[in-house]
Amino acid sequence: MKKVVVGLSGGVDSSVTAHLLKEQGYEVIGLFMKNWVDDSVIISEECPWVEDSNDALIVAEKLGIPFQTVDLSTEYKERIVDYMFSEYEKGRTPNPDVLCNREIKFDVFLKIALQLGADFVATGHYCRKGVIKNDDGSETYQLLAGKDPNKDQSYFLCQLSQEQLSKALFPIGELTKPEVRKIAAKNNLVTAEKKDSQGLCFIGKVHLPEFLQQKLKPKKGVIVEVPSDASQFSNSVPSFQNKKEELAFSAEKPIYSETDGRVVGEHQGAHYFTIGQRKGLNVGGTKEPLFVIDTDVDKNIIYTGQGKSHPGLFRNTLFVNEDELHWVRPDLALETDDSMEVMARIRYRQPLQKATLYKIENGLYVDFEDKQSAITEGQFVAWYLGEELIGSGVIS
Numbered sequence: 313m314k315k316v317v318v319g320l321s322g323g324v325d326s327s328v329t330a331h332l333l334k335e336q337g338y339e340v341i342g343l344f345m346k347n348w349v350d351d352s353v354i355i356s357e358e359c360p361w362v363e364d365s366n367d368a369l370i371v372a373e374k375l376g377i378p379f380q381t382v383d384l385s386t387e388y389k390e391r392i393v394d395y396m397f398s399e400y401e402k403g404r405t406p407n408p409d410v411l412c413n414r415e416i417k418f419d420v421f422l423k424i425a426l427q428l429g430a431d432f433v434a435t436g437h438y439c440r441k442g443v444i445k446n447d448d449g450s451e452t453y454q455l456l457a458g459k460d461p462n463k464d465q466s467y468f469l470c471q472l473s474q475e476q477l478s479k480a481l482f483p484i485g486e487l488t489k490p491e492v493r494k495i496a497a498k499n500n501l502v503t504a505e506k507k508d509s510q511g512l513c514f515i516g517k518v519h520l521p522e523f524l525q526q527k528l529k530p531k532k533g534v535i536v537e538v539p540s541d542a543s544q545f546s547n548s549v550p551s552f553q554n555k556k557e558e559l560a561f562s563a564e565k566p567i568y569s570e571t572d573g574r575v576v577g578e579h580q581g582a583h584y585f586t587i588g589q590r591k592g593l594n595v596g597g598t599k600e601p602l603f604v605i606d607t608d609v610d611k612n613i614i615y616t617g618q619g620k621s622h623p624g625l626f627r628n629t630l631f632v633n634e635d636e637l638h639w640v641r642p643d644l645a646l647e648t649d650d651s652m653e654v655m656a657r658i659r660y661r662q663p664l665q666k667a668t669l670y671k672i673e674n675g676l677y678v679d680f681e682d683k684q685s686a687i688t689e690g691q692f693v694a695w696y697l698g699e700e701l702i703g704s705g706v707i708s
C-alpha cells in the first residue's frame with residue numbers, strides 16, 4: 313500500500329484531498345504545519361492557527377487517519393519572512409505563496425513526509441499532475457492547470473522541480489470547488505462550509521503595511537505625479553538592428569526624476585509600495601485616482617500617474633535573469649537565440665496572455681502581444697503550453 317502525507321490545513325480543500333486518497337486505497341497521514349506567526353501583529357482573537365489545527369485534527373479523526381502537527385515556524389521565518397523583508401527593502405514585491413510551495417510545502421514538509429516513510433505528499437491545490445512515460449523507462453512530470461478555471465492554482469506551484477513533482481499528488485485538481493464542498497458535506501467533514509483562506513500562507517491573516525513596518529523603518533519622502541504626456545511615454549521608437557535590441561528597448565522601464573512631474577504628497581517609505589498600487593497613497597484632489605507607476609527606494613520617491621490607463625503602468629516586455637529562470641520542464645528549456653510562443657501570466661488569476669519567449673545568453677525575454685499593466689519586479693511570470701505550466705521566473 314502506498315503511503316501519502318497530506319498537508320491538512322484545516323480547510324475544505326485539504327480535508328477532501330485526504331478523504332479522496334483514503335477512498336483510493338492509500339495509507340494516509342495528516343500533517344498540519346504551524347508556520348511562522350507574527351505574534352506582534354496578530355491579536356489573540358484573530359490567531360488562526362489554533363482553530364485551523366483543531367479543524368484539521370477533527371477531520372483526521374473523522375477519516376480515521378493518524379495526525380500530527382509540525383512546527384515549521386523557524387524554517388518559515390528564515391526562508392519566507394526574511395526574504396520578504398529583503399525584497400521589499402530592495403523595492404521589489406515578492407510572492408510568498410510561490411516561495412512557500414517551493415521552500416516549505418515541497419521541501420521542508422516533503423522531507424518530513426519522506427522521513428515518515430511516505431511515497432508522496434498531497435495538497436489541496438487546484439492543479440493536476442501529468443506523467444509522460446519516456447522511451448528509456450523514465451518519467452517526465454507535468455504541472456497542469458486545475459479543471460476548475462475559477463480556482464486554478466498552478467501558478468502558485470510554478471517554481472516546482474521535476475524532483476518535487478515526482479513526489480506530489482493533487483487529488484482535487486480534477487474537481488471544481490462546488491464539487492469539493494459537496495463531497496465534504498456528504499461525508500460530514502466539519503470544514504465543508506468553511507470559508508476559503510486568503511491564499512497567502514500567512515500574510516492574508518496579517519495586515520501587510522503593519523507587517524512591513526516592523527522591520528522596514530518609516531522614512532518620509534515625496535509622491536510625484538507624472539503626467540500622461542511626459543516625454544518618457546512619447547512614441548518615438550528608435551530603429552533597431554535586430555530583435556534583441558528591440559526587446560531590450562521594450563523591456564526597459566522608464567527612468568523618472570523628481571522634475572518629471574509635480575509633488576502631490578508625502579509617503580512614509582517608498583519600500584512599502586508596489587507598482588500598480590492605489591491604496592495607501594492618501595492623496596486627494598486629483599481627477600482620477602493615483603496609481604504607483606514606479607518606486608525609487610534609493611532616493612525614496614514614489615512616482616504615480618492618474619487613472620488605471622496611465623501609460624506609465626504599461627509595458628509589452630519583461631526580462632527574467634538567467635539565475636532566476638526556472639523550467640518545470642527542463643526538456644523544453646530554450647537554447648540561446650531560440651524563441652517559443654506561449655501563454656503567460658504575471659499574477660495569480662490573471663487570464664492567460666499571448667506571449668513569445670526569447671532566450672538570450674543571460675536570461676529570457678517574455679514579449680506579450682498586448683501591453684500588460686503593472687509588470688512588477690520580484691513577482692513571478694509563468695508560462696504555459698496549452699494547459700501545462702512549463703516554466704517561470706522572477707520579473708527583474
Ligand SMILES: Nc1ncnc2c1ncn2[C@@H]1O[C@H](COP(=O)(O)OP(=O)(O)OP(=O)(O)O)[C@@H](O)[C@H]1O
Nearest residue numbers: 319320321323324325326343344345435436437509
Ligand atoms: N498549515 C498547513 N498545514 C498543512 N498543509 C497546509 C497548510 N496550509 C496549507 N496547506 C496545504 O497547501 C494547500 C494549499 O494551501 P492554501 O493556503 O492555498 O489553501 P486552500 O486552497 O484554502 O486549501 P484549504 O481549503 O485546504 O485550506 C492546502 O490545501 C493544504 O494541503
